Amino acid sequence: MRDVTAELRRRALQFHILFTVVLVGCGHPVGVLAPVSAKAPGASVADLLVVTTRKPTGDPSTLYGGDRDRAFSLDEIAVSIPPDAKREIGQVQWPRHLPPDPSKDFATLRVRHLPPTRQAGFDWLGRNLPPSRDVLVFVHGFDNRYEDAVYRFAQIAHDSKANAAPILFTWPSGGSLFDYNYDRESTIYSRDGLENLLRLLAEDGRVHEVSILAHSMGTWLAMESLRQMAIRQGRVAPKITNVILASPDIDVDVFARQFRELGPRHPNFTVFVAQDDRALAVSRLIAGNVNRLGQINPNVEPYRSAVEKSGITLVDLTKLKAGDSAHHDKFASTPQIVQAIGTRLVAGQSLTESSIGLGDSITMLAAGAAKAVGTGVGMAVSAPIAAIDADTRRNLSSQAGSFVQQIGGNSPHAVQEGKAADQLLVSKDGGS
Numbered sequence: 001m002r003d004v005t006a007e008l009r010r011r012a013l014q015f016h017i018l019f020t021v022v023l024v025g026c027g028h029p030v031g032v033l034a035p036v037s038a039k040a041p042g043a044s045v046a047d048l049l050v051v052t053t054r055k056p057t058g059d060p061s062t063l064y065g066g067d068r069d070r071a072f073s074l075d076e077i078a079v080s081i082p083p084d085a086k087r088e089i090g091q092v093q094w095p096r097h098l099p100p101d102p103s104k105d106f107a108t109l110r111v112r113h114l115p116p117t118r119q120a121g122f123d124w125l126g127r128n129l130p131p132s133r134d135v136l137v138f139v140h141g142f143d144n145r146y147e148d149a150v151y152r153f154a155q156i157a158h159d160s161k162a163n164a165a166p167i168l169f170t171w172p173s174g175g176s177l178f179d180y181n182y183d184r185e186s187t188i189y190s191r192d193g194l195e196n197l198l199r200l201l202a203e204d205g206r207v208h209e210v211s212i213l214a215h216s217m218g219t220w221l222a223m224e225s226l227r228q229m230a231i232r233q234g235r236v237a238p239k240i241t242n243v244i245l246a247s248p249d250i251d252v253d254v255f256a257r258q259f260r261e262l263g264p265r266h267p268n269f270t271v272f273v274a275q276d277d278r279a280l281a282v283s284r285l286i287a288g289n290v291n292r293l294g295q296i297n298p299n300v301e302p303y304r305s306a307v308e309k310s311g312i313t314l315v316d317l318t319k320l321k322a323g324d325s326a327h328h329d330k331f332a333s334t335p336q337i338v339q340a341i342g343t344r345l346v347a348g349q350s351l352t353e354s355s356i357g358l359g360d361s362i363t364m365l366a367a368g369a370a371k372a373v374g375t376g377v378g379m380a381v382s383a384p385i386a387a388i389d390a391d392t393r394r395n396l397s398s399q400a401g402s403f404v405q406q407i408g409g410n411s412p413h414a415v416q417e418g419k420a421a422d423q424l425l426v427s428k429d430g431g432s
Contacts, residue, residue, distance in 0.1 A: 032108060033108045034098075043081060043082055048153060077150055082105065134210070134346065137212050142279075144175065195228050203237075209241045223255065269311070277295055297316075340356045
């Protein structure tokens with residue numbers, strides 16, 4: 001019976017991967033980083049500092065590949081963004097052919113290689129730090145080529161209207177759906193690099209505050225780097241005030257431990273989740289059917305109470321129409337969400353349903369102020385659990401109970417919530 005179950009899981013994983021490949025499609029032309037001669041009238045320019053642990057390709061049209069480098073590299077990249085009248089806010093307008101047309105496509109205007117030194121980064125900040133003196137660091141997710149990360153962050157920096165110097169940290173992703181394990185190891189390889197970047201920013205007297213926006217597998221890298229910083233220095237640097245996790249591809253139990261080890265003086269956390277995230281559904285299968293943080297249902301226990309106790313703001317985007325077929329990029333492709341990130345979170349303000357302006361299309365939970373708006377998402381996470389075998393359900397319920405105990409503390413109330421989660425998960429098929 002165990003062999004049959006393993007075979008069914010293997011086939012399900014193959015199906016989900018193939019399904020996701022079909023959803024993603026053929027992508028876009030490779031090699032968009034070769035600069036064009038001029039920008040189009042009315043186009044905007046996003047000036048980014050890009051820090052990477054990727055190995056250079058030697059090709060000016062790609063710059064860096066998926067191989068790991070022992071050192072890190074710095075580049076200043078200017079990306080032209082078409083006039084707003086010719087594009088959809090929240091979308092990257094990839095060229096259909098090369099060279100791109102800046103009047104309707106994203107296009108690279110300038111690439112300047114910088115010495116990989118502290119002084120080079122210091123000088124870039126001197127030229128690009130806005131009056132707010134704030135910095136926004138973006139960490140991309142799984143299956144991202146270098147150019148994918150550059151253009152996506154250019155879109156986020158432009159559409160969010162964040163009054164902050166934009167810095168991209170890009171790690172050595174293999175850029176393939178079949179490189180999940182390689183990418184996971186690459187985040188571990190890169191966590192010292194991200195920690196060093198954050199430490200240098202926090203030590204710069206000109207910088208006021210640092211916000212971190214991390215997506216998908218990049219959230220694991222961000223949490224591990226912050227955890228390392230807290231262990232080394234006794235706390236996360238006070239200038240790191242906001243951490244935004246979008247579609248986090250993190251085991252919920254692991255996140256609970258990471259969060260607790262940041263200590264009581266941690267940054268403000270905002271987490272965007274969606275139960276219809278197909279990319280995280282694949283990740284969950286690869287990870288042994290353990291729920292990912294980015295797929296939890298905030299309306300059910302133990303998550304609801306744990307989020308309230310922890311002080312985390314959780315925003316459920318399940319009911320929002322997705323800008324991508326995998327439903328994995330809602331944070332960046334939904335105009336109201338990406339703009340709220342820039343104009344409120346990076347600015348140090350809290351989110352509310354009214355400030356986002358999406359009516360009953362979202363659910364928000366925050367410490368002491370949980371309010372469920374989109375009740376239609378109800379039991380969306382619990383339903384698929386009923387189809388999982390009994391051994392796996394017991395593992396999931398154990399993970400859920402541990403999540404509450406680690407974030408909410410080992411109080412009798414927290415333990416009781418873990419038991420309630422056990423009953424919820426087991427009862428879906430009549431008991432086992």
